[in-house]
Amino acid sequence: MHTLQLSIITVNLNNSSGLNKTLQSIKEQSFKSYEHIIIDGNSIDDSKNIISKYSQTSTHVTYWISEKDNGIYNAMNKGIVHANGEYILFLNSGDYLEPEVLQTISEQLTGEDIIYGDLYFVSKQEERRLQRFNYPDLSTTRILQPNFCIPHPASFIKRKLFDKEQYNEQYKIVSDWEFFIKNIIFENKTTKYVSLAISNFIDGGVSSLESNETLIRHERDDVICKMFPPKVLESLNRLSNIEQSPLYEILSQEKYSKRFQKKVKKIIQFYCKVYNLFNKTGEKY
Numbered sequence: 584m585h586t587l588q589l590s591i592i593t594v595n596l597n598n599s600s601g602l603n604k605t606l607q608s609i610k611e612q613s614f615k616s617y618e619h620i621i622i623d624g625n626s627i628d629d630s631k632n633i634i635s636k637y638s639q640t641s642t643h644v645t646y647w648i649s650e651k652d653n654g655i656y657n658a659m660n661k662g663i664v665h666a667n668g669e670y671i672l673f674l675n676s677g678d679y680l681e682p683e684v685l686q687t688i689s690e691q692l693t694g695e696d697i698i699y700g701d702l703y704f705v706s707k708q709e710e711r712r713l714q715r716f717n718y719p720d721l722s723t724t725r726i727l728q729p730n731f732c733i734p735h736p737a738s739f740i741k742r743k744l745f746d747k748e749q750y751n752e753q754y755k756i757v758s759d760w761e762f763f764i765k766n767i768i769f770e771n772k773t774t775k776y777v778s779l780a781i782s783n784f785i786d787g788g789v790s791s792l793e794s795n796e797t798l799i800r801h802e803r804d805d806v807i808c809k810m811f812p813p814k815v816l817e818s819l820n821r822l823s824n825i826e827q828s829p830l831y832e833i834l835s836q837e838k839y840s841k842r843f844q845k846k847v848k849k850i851i852q853f854y855c856k857v858y859n860l861f862n863k864t865g866e867k868y
Contacts, residue, residue, distance in 0.1 A: 588689060589617040590668030590742065594658040594675045596624035599633055601677030601785065606637050608782075609674070614685035615643075620665050622658045623649035630676075656750040656758045663745050670698070670739040677785040678736045684781055691779075692739060696772035697763070699738040700781040711783065717776050723768050727807065729800075733763055737781035744772065756795060757802040764810060 591609060595602050609619060619641065621634050631649045638644040646665040652658045659673060670692055674680065681703075692698060703711045716734065718725060725731060744766055750758040766772040807816065 587616055587618055587668040588670065588692060589614075589685070589739070590662075590666035590671045591617055591619045592659060592662035592666065592671060592673050593619065593621045594624075594655055594662065594673070595621065595626065595630055595634075596658075596676075597626045597628045597630065598676040599626070599629040602630055602633055604679050605674060605676050606633070608679035609643075610637075610641065611682065612680065612685045613683060614689055616689065617643060617685065618645040618666075618668060619643045620645060620662045621647040622652070622662045623647070624658060625649055625651045653752060654755055656752045656754070660749040660752065663742075663749055666742055666745075668742060671742055671745075672739055673735045674782060675736070678782055680782050681780050684779065687779060688739070688777065688781065691775070691777045693775070694773075695775040696741045696744060696766065697733070697738065697774045698777060699733050699774070700777040700779040702734045702737040703780055703783040704786045705783050706786055713780060715778070717778060721767055721774055726764060726767060729803065731760070733759075734784065735759055736784050741772075754802045754806070756799050757806060760803065761806045761810075764806070 593602075593605055621638075621644065623630055623634060626649065634647050634649070638647055645667070646662075648661070652661065655675075662673075663671065688698075688700065699716060701713060701715045701717075703713055705711050714734075716732070716737070748762075748765070751761055752758070754761065767774060
């Protein structure tokens with residue numbers, strides 16, 4: 584039996600026009616080793632009709648349902664239950680794939696637990712801005728930074744990671760971030776960045792609204808406080824401040840090479856000259 588490489592999960596609520604765009608971008612892909620799971624939250628627009636027609640014309644739709652849910656993470660978890668692919672891609676209504684990107688990325692799905700690429704942010708005026716996510720590393724301090732993000736529409740997550748635990752439905756916005764903390768930091772799951780624009784994200788969603796900044800900050804603080812003891816958080820904050828200094832970058836890149844030692848020697852000599860120049864006593868080192 585052929586193993587499916589990918590499960591695409593689409594969550595929708597009263598966004599028939601965006602849903603159409605999402606489905607069309609998937610339909611136009613030449614890559615075929617995928618299944619499509621659609622979870623609709625009992626929409627009252629034309630979404631159900633669109634999904635029904637799409638499921639009749641696409642052999643890749645293995646499951647779809649339209650019923651009331653308890654939020655986006657509840658809907659995503661419903662999709663996960665029915666996913667059979669090696670990897671899962673969450674592509675919600677309104678978001679759409681780049682042309683032929685699934686065929687290209689399929690060659691990069693090489694066994695790592697979390698594989699992610701880049702994302703276009705699309706404004707209401709349909710202006711696109713490419714956001715790259717090529718972090719130098721995924722250290723604990725980096726993942727805990729307020730602006731850290733691994734974008735769902737550009738991430739391929741091993742299905743088996745959800746066997747232990749699905750998304751936390753307690754939160755409205757940051758459960759994916761909590762999921763990455765648990766798996767990357769605590770479970771030591773492997774990651775890989777691919778320099779490739781995967782999809783287009785319609786800016787202005789739940790997690791990007793300015794009106795939700797307070798909620799995002801509150802939920803993030805709650806996650807951190809529950810997962811890390813105060814003493815550990817204090818140490819991580821200190822380390823984060825150190826890592827953000829320019830000197831840390833030099834030290835981490837050069838380490839203890841001869842080249843590094845020569846640079847340090849020159850820096851020390853320079854500061855000694857400056858000190859001697861301004862030293863009132865005129866004493867020399």
